[in-house]
Amino acid sequence: MLDTLVFVTVLLPFLVAAVLLVLREQNVRKVILVATAGVLALASLAMLRGGAFIMSPAPLYDTLITLGDFVILFVVLFVGIKRKNQIIIWLSVAQIIGLIILDFFMVKEHGNIPAFFADDLSLVMVLIISIVGSLIAVYGIGYMKEHEEHLHLTKSKQPQFFFFIVLFLGAMNGLVLANNLLWMYFFWECTTLCSFMLIGHDDTEIARKNAERALWMNVLGGTAFLFGIILLQKVVGTLSLQEILARGPEFAVAGGAILVPMFLLVFAGMTKAAQAPFQSWLTGAMVAPTPVSALLHSSTMVKAGVYIIVRLAPVYAGTYFSNFVALFGAFVFLATACLAAGQSNGKKILAYSTISNLALIIACAGINTPAAITAAILLILFHAISKALMFLCVGAIEQKIGSRDIEDMRGLFAVMPRTALVAIIGIMTMMLPPFGMLMAKWMAIESAHGQFLLMIMLALGSGVTVLFWCRWAGLMLGTPVAKAKPEAQDITVRAPLYILAGLALVVSFFSPVVYNSLVAPVVKMYYKAAPYALPYGNFDSPVGIFLVYPLFLLLGLGFYFALKQARKVTAAQCSQPYMCGEQQTVDGKPGFLGPLGLHVPVQSGNYYLEQFFGETMLSKWINVIALAVLVIMLFGGAL
Template identity: 60%
Template sequence: MLDTLVFGSVVFPLLAALAVYFVRGDAARNIIVPVSVAITAAAAVGLAGLGSFSYSPQAILGISLNGLITVLDFALLGFIFLIALRMGNLLIMGLTALQVLGLVYLDFFLADHGAQITGFYADSLSLTMVLIISIVGGLICFYGLGYMKEHEEHLHLAKSRQPRFFFFMLLFLGAMNGLVLANNLSWMYFFWEVTTLCSFMLIGHDGTDEAKTNATRALWMNMAGGVAFVAALMFLQKSTGTLSVQDILAKSAAPGMKTAALLLPMAFLCFAGFTKAAQVPFQSWLCGAMVAPTPVSALLHSSTMVKAGVYLVIRMAPAYQGTMLSAAVAIFGAFTFIAASALAVGQSNGKKVLAYSTIANLGLIIACAGINTSAAIAAAVMLIIFHAISKGLLFLCVGAIEQKIGSRDIEAMRGLFKVMPRTAVITVIGIVTMMLPPFGMLLAKWMALESAATATAAMPPLVIMLALGSALTVLFWARWAGVMLGSTMPGENPPAEHQPFSVRLPLLLLAGGAVGLSLLSPFVYSMLVAPATALYAKATAYTVTMGVFENNAGVFAVYPLFLLLGVGFMYALRAAKKVGPEAASLPYMGGSQKVVDGKIGFNGPMNGFVETAAGNYYLEALFGESKLSKSINVIAIVLLAVMLGGVL
């Protein structure tokens, strides 16, 4: 049973990817993609039902799995080198060559090939990741069926590129599952670089100059992280004699083990995680990924690529717990949180708001990993779960809106309810679950702030950055929600909204999941999150009774808050139903307003008609990319240098 479920999560998506690539035609693709993501999701649920496990497959078709992974490592890097050679990109060629040289030294001069390392190991953390990847990522792939059909119609392609597109989407799912289940760090590295290749291919999918430029940037930044990963493997093999995650974590718990020999490779692994999670100063690759089709943006930002980075930092956190490196990771993550939140404030492009919000929340997760207490790790895992659902939902909503109205600008979404009532409501639900209690994201942020304030080595700058970053997130979410809440005139009925089933179903399921899992957050914590914290501290982070989270610092009453929210919603709904047409009026502009050809305006200079326009302030003079990016990147580079220098 176990080998079948692991096969279904890791290998089967690759076979499905090959099938969707070689079996061409819309009819075949519309069968292969839903069936394959359903099987992958079922395998993930099956693994979660089994609980923690160790699994060491020795061979496939008589071929040693360790030897096969080694061959595939070099083949993958060779393929990337050929891509760089074709592009004439010396930087990527150099970064690839460094990884090849490092692997040669590791595999042929350092590694003990007689040592037995458990290939796959799953605990509550990795199983939670598998569920997110397979279910949320699977829904995103399914959404792509309807989205990509219309996307290619807009591009007027003579020949469909969907077989290639879905090949890399499904391959991505399998690689991510392999990454989070891998106990052998050399296996994890292989899956890590597969995701790097997939992201490059998917970001550059449309083939425009802008897409190619941003795909190239994503490749070289992630390849830089790959170099750090290989360096970490060499140092770990040299200092600990093993690449087993479980053995390394066990050895790090021994007195006197947390020396530079261990902390230096941990710092390299954290650096690799920072690049994959697009932390400052590497944020530009993720913002550039916005040129890709929406399913790519959703997959990279919510459930796969970027979550690999934070997963690695959290997974290895016990090895650097209680050290200066841990404090440096916390400060770096908190700085990314506040910096990316500030950058999001200055954006009116919906996808960029989502991109910077993603980077910010990943920074918050990394800050929790650096705080490194059981409460902080609980907050990190809760953030991973609820961020994946709500952010995946919002990306898919923006994609559907863009295809309907031809814009992803927030201001263009004013009065969207008149055009896309269902999608407008679902988008508001997604925004509300990101910014208001008692939804899961706010519960997790409360946990994060509380853990920062109550940690034994609490640092005031860390708490201040997390608090200010949280305030900025409320600003840009509330502004967007305010635009979306524009409604029809009293008495008007919005039109029926028509969407492909493959688009409508993921939106409904993710919206239901964001609200439903928030209602079930006490059970989510007890079943998935609390067991994951056992690696980091024996003490229980929170006690949960009747939907109330409690520890020595405070309480978060989930169900009483939901009851209050429900009462308020019902009262507002009843009040709205009583509003008649007489309540509507034109904007008041000193008595000079008038209507011309159905347009509302006022008498301007020379008695000319000026149409009114509503808009938000985006404070670009304070929060614009051109204003902040350079200084943010400089500070981030200094923090990275301090982190690495402190270890040395």
């Protein structure tokens, strides 16, 4: 049974991807994608129910993985030569040489290392990838049809598109289940290649440019990953993740040599998670079709980066290195939240807020206490659901109104009442108590108690987050419209939106169950104690208490009375804004009598304070400070 579940979650997507690449019939492709999504979701639930495991496939697979490593590296090298990108060329050559040394001169007994190992953290990741990722793939069916019609393509590129989408899901499942770090490296590089192909899918000049940037930055991370495991093999004598984690406490005490490979692996995670100064690859990825943006930001690519950092946290717990990881994460969390506040482009807001939330997860890994690791795991889960929902909403909105600028979403209920409502739910679950994202942020801030600088940065970053979410929600709610006509939507677009919105609400409501069944076992395994008690379903710790169900009740009552009062407002009670001077309405557009007797229509908009929060203003300094912290971490580890 276990063999079957691992096959379904890891190998089946590779096989389905190959079929989709040669399949041209759209209806058959739709059936295969929906069926694959269902099978992946059921298999991940069955795997979760089965619990922790360790297994080794036949020795032949080790050979195939080694061969696959070299194939990917030579493909990347070919791309570097074709694009004349010296960074990609030399990094690929370095990886090829390093892999030859590791595979043929250092690791003598590949088959003695179990290939797969899973605890509750791995199983949570498989659940996110297989359910959220699959919903994004299904959404892509309806989205890509309209996307290609908009581009006026004479020949559909959907076979190639869905090949890499589904391959991505299999690679991510393999990555989070891998115990042998050589296997993890193979899946790591698979995601790099898939992201490059998906970002450049539309084959425009800007798409090619951003795909190339994503490739070289992630190849840099892949190089760090490979040389990190080379050093681990030399220092520890094994590439078994399970064994390294089991011996984590002795490494934390010994310090020294183990911190250099830890830095390289954490650095690889930071590049994959698009942390400063590498955030530009993820913001540039916004040129790709929306399903790609959603997949990269929510359930796959960037989550691989924070997964490896959180996964290795027990190994570097109690070291100076852990403190610098926390400092780096807290700084990037605050800085990129400020960058998000200066944006009006919906996708860029989501991109920077994603980077910010990933930095918060990294900060939690660096704080490295039971409460902080609890917050990190819950953030991974809740962020994946809500952020995927928001990306898919923006994609649907953009195709309807022709813009992703949130200023153009003013009064969206008049045009897309269903999607607007779903988007509002997504925003609420990102910023309001008692939903999971806010609860996990509360846990993160509390876990930093006693560390004044960290607490200040985490609290300020959370405050700035509220600013841009409230602004966005207010725009969509800003124009009340009675009995707006529901928009028409393909079922493959609408169903993922509704399911993700439902998941965001339900998983938050049952957050105490999620904590008890999935998070607490991971924390107890590596930290020997769970940080929270759950009296009456509320999170209680020595630092504070989070009242889940009383807050849900209060929120429900608030919405009930707000809607009740809103229904009492009549058209006669609504008035146009008072602007001083002589007001007039022309063609239904309010304004005032301006110079030369001309009508001046009303224009409204938000302040984005670009002089404080603009990319031009902040990015350079953010990158310099982040790079300085990384250099200190590296040289401190070497010494």
